Amino acid sequence: GQRTVYVEGFSIDKYEVTNRQYRKFVEATRYPRIPDHWQQNDNRPPPGEEDYPITFVSWYDAKAYAKWAGKRLPTEAEWEKAARGTDGRHYPWGMEFDKGKANTWESWGGSTGQTKAVGTHQGGVSPYGIHDMAGNVMEWTATEIKRYSQTKDGGGGQREELPLVLVRGGGWSSDGVDSSTFSRTITEPYIRSGGVGFRCARSDP
Known part of the structure; x- marks a missing residue:
């Protein structure tokens, strides 16, 4: 089926x-950084998880994949528009949380959760028909928050540090509140987590 969806002014996955898509990138580019959970499996995705979202990738890894695919990461504003449309809804499907519509902490009934194949929760799509924007994995965006520190010479100058980056959408370990279309997480760009993945976007010509 169609892999990208047109939203006003841009397209998004x-x-x-x-895992399957990311493996193609790793093999085509000989990308040096292999996701942690592949390393116990001969540097391949765990068996049966080819269509699960890629995790244990940093912001830099995600940007490298997007560039290889001829795309980019979505900005925070683009991600939010794709997740909830224009009516201010709190979840991709409406105003009320529904544990049956997203892979979140509640849907595991208190037991330890994990990622699921993308598109598992058909009832949880956004107004644009986009899947898993409230659960499964949190997602890297292109939006940076600049950081500055005082220089040591005491002259009042500032030195720019590594940016922080915005992550959007809940994941399998998030609760309903943290899975809303308004929820945002600020994190270091080099973090590689089992709860964070990404999707790509591209600007329309």
């Missing part, structure tokens, strides 16, 4: 980037 219908699904989170999967």
